[in-house]
């Protein structure tokens with residue numbers, strides 16, 4: 001079954017935990033977005049894991065170098081997953097995977113900015129990563145003509161475990177599920193909703 005991940009792109013820990021509290025019953029993975037981690041630091045990860053010890057906590061580091069070191073920082077702080085950029089050298093991903101083995105955690109490769117996401121997903125899947133995020137970032141989504149359908153089509157032919165992030169919402173969630181993605185990542189569709197709990201519930205039910 002496709003899991004639901006909430007991407008929390010808020011800027012302070014208190015607001016992030018308040019949002020997570022509302023949506024937790026419907027969420028499998030709680031993501032601390034890159035802006036949140038840059039704003040609040042590692043303490044946000046620790047606070048989230050302490051508040052939700054039974055949930056997977058996903059630290060969206062988007063690491064581009066020193067993979068082993070940054071993964072160790074994230075895991076020691078309480079993260080279950082860290083993201084490493086797919087656009088960088090395999091050595092950075094391999095370093096993070098080694099740290100993940102040491103701490104019994106996992107690495108997700110983020111394909112933001114990668115030209116051929118499917119090819120890169122297939123390559124990095126051989127390095128021991130948990131899954132690969134087929135991702136169109138917030139800036140790419142804002143470009144004219146953007147459609148999540150590109151990611152959905154890529155997921156259906158990737159042949160390796162992938163998540164989809166890039167405007168997942170109530171209109172696209174059924175197609176995300178059909179694509180075979182192991183995780184659907186929803187940010188704005190949940191934290192930007194008038195009723196985040198209801199929005200998360202609707203997405204979760206669509207994946208059931």
Ligand SMILES: O=C([C@H](O)CO)[C@H](O)[C@H](O)COP(=O)(O)O
Nearest residue numbers: 007033034137166167186187188
């Ligand atoms: O990872 C993200 C982005 O790069 C900022 O950190 C988003 O959390 C991700 O794109 C999911 O958010 P939505 O596109 O709003 O669903």
